[in-house]
Amino acid sequence: MKVRFTIVFLVFISGFIFAQNNTEIGQKAPEINLSKADGSPFVLSSLKGKLVLIDFWATWCAPCVNEQPELKKLYDQFSEQVKNNTFEIVGVxxxxxKESWQKAIDRFAIDWIQISDLKFWKSPVAKAYGIEELPFNLIIDGNGTIIAKNLHDKELEEFLNKNLTQQ
Structure with a gap:
């Protein structure tokens, strides 16, 4: 009985550790396959070759909403890299x-990719990325490897300046 409990406990703990470490810098980002706001399909791997900022947010999250104008500014600032297919933002x-989400997209004139399954915290993508709080973001390189996470404000801008102006 004690051995069985130990094995079950170790399997549980290893699963927990894996779930907590699947978004560490240096690891491949989990695939995302969701619908865009217009209903068309989106797959993260379709952005292979680009530096991608994946921004997890929600309209009910005040800090997330407050961050959208800053993301808009950065998206506009790096519009040349967007046009050259070297940079993209994906809002998850x-x-x-759907109504609240679409209103926020319209209100902030968000023109980068917006995706959701409208499943709140129960979204399989939120689970795959180990999302426990918002806002949360990470940046992946052209191979889908996580190279930064939870950068905001000046730190995010500096990272993007450094990594997008060297291309």
Whole structure:
């Protein structure tokens, strides 16, 4: 009985550790396959070759909403890299309401990729990325490897300046 408990416990703990470490710098980002706001399909691996900022957010999250104008500014600032297919932002919404999500997209004139399954915290993508709080972001390189995470404000801008102006 004690051996069985130990094995079950170790399997549980190893699963927990794996779930907590699947978004560490140097690891491949889990695939994302969700619908865009317009209903068309999106797959993260379709952006292979680009530096991608994956921004997890929701309209009910005040810090997330407050961050959208800054992301808009950065997206506009690096519009040349977007046009040259070297940079993209993917917003992953953890909303439940399509209406609230679409209103925020319109309000902030978000023109980067927006995706969601409208499953809130129960989204398989949120689980795959180990999302426990918002806002949360990470940056992947052209091979899908995580190279930075949870950069905001000046730190995010400096990282993008450094990594996008060297290309």
């Amino acid at each position: 919404s953890l909303d439940r309401s």
